[in-house]
Amino acid sequence: MEYLDFELPIKELEEQLDKCKIIGEESNVDVTETCQQIEKKLAETKKDIYKNLTPWQRVQLSRHPNRPYTMDYITAICGDTFLELHGDRTVKDDKAMVGGLGKIGDQSYMFVGQQKGYNTKTRQYRNFGMANPEGYRKALRLMKSAEKFNIPVVCFIDTPGAYPGIEAEERGQGEAIARNILEMSRLKVPIICVIIGEGASGGALGIGVGDKVLMLENTWYSVISPESCSSILWRSWEYKEQAAEALKLTASDMKKLKLIDEIVREPLGGAHIDREKTFTTVKNKISAHFEELKKLSPKELVKTRMDKYSDMGVYNG
Known part of the structure; x- marks a missing residue:
């Protein structure tokens, strides 16, 4: 421990x-x-x-080395029914972005999410959960396949950001994320997004447009990490705690600002303390929200989603 x-x-x-x-x-x-x-x-x-807990302490908990990652949730929720799908059909299979078909009960879902590693070797293999453009294009390919067969989409968000390397920019990192945001906003099947760890910048937004966006209690969602914010504003990482407070990045802040739909409670001490309880809670939340969303027609689904995101940031002084 x-x-x-x-x-x-x-x-x-x-x-x-x-x-x-x-x-x-x-x-x-x-x-x-x-x-x-x-x-x-x-x-x-x-x-x-x-x-x-302070905002910075919640950031630390979201990065806890024992915290469950995307594949842990998928394996626990779907069991043997999960079939992983690979590749973007253009460049390669991005190991930082995983996805495939799985079942909760009798209902099929298309699962997509960022995957981090458990040790030095697997962290390098998974590129620390930072996807390249082909990762976001793979995610979009899977979501469009889900739309074709009328299968709801579940996105697990856990990334320190999209990969910022030169080769990623050369292959169109910004375009890939922007394309995902556009296509997800008009996808004709239910989309449920769950932030299970770090939700940083465009890397999170690339699979973060959903009818329902849930955040686990000890996670964060922001345009920038506290360390990077501190280094830009104060030219030092020493002010990361102050930056975390100012960024309003916790689940309670996000709910207050109406940027997410629900906070998912974790066991006392974090999701890693009682993994099975966390998996069961998330599984039940996904099923409950799908039962609500499946009542809407594709046209109503898209309109409601568009209205939801159009209303964000509107301020009446």
Whole structure:
């Protein structure tokens, strides 16, 4: 188990609890009362820490190395029914963008999402979850296929941004993302987007236009990361906490600004603490929103989606 800086008090108490239990097992001393006291203090400490998280701490939790990624959600939700599809039919198969067909119950869905790696080797293989233009073109190909066969689309968003390399720009990174935004806005099937980790910049928007946009509690969604914002405004990364506060990037901020539709609660401590509970919650949310969206005709679906995004940013002083 890995701990973040602000979680160190929890680590200390858990270590104390483990030592207390070992003493009880290895000797005749009754440590039941002591263990109960530590457990009580541990529960209170967890509640105090996680109920008062700063925006920067939520950013840290969204990047936790044990946090589940897109393929973890798809595998847990679909089981053996998932069939991964590859390639954009133009350049290559982008490993940072995954997608394919899967089922929740008897309903088929087209799943699309960014995938990060679990260790150094797989992070390089997945390009740290930063897709190239062919990744966004693959995503669009899959979404258009879903539209053809009247299959709803589910997008899992978790990226530090689209890949900013020279070769990505040469192959039309901006155009690929802009094309996805245009095509998703008029896709004639339901689209449900779920931000499961980092939702950074155009890299997130490239698969982020949906009828329903959900955010897990400890995720963020913004035009720029706190570190990059800090380096631009203050010429230093030292002000990243101040930048995170100013960017209004948390799920509660997004809901308040009416940029997302729902906040999905996580287990106390984050999605990685109880993965199965998180997977079940997300699965149920997807099914519930689809049941609502399937009542709309394709024409109503597109109009509602267009109106939703047209209304964003409108301010009546």
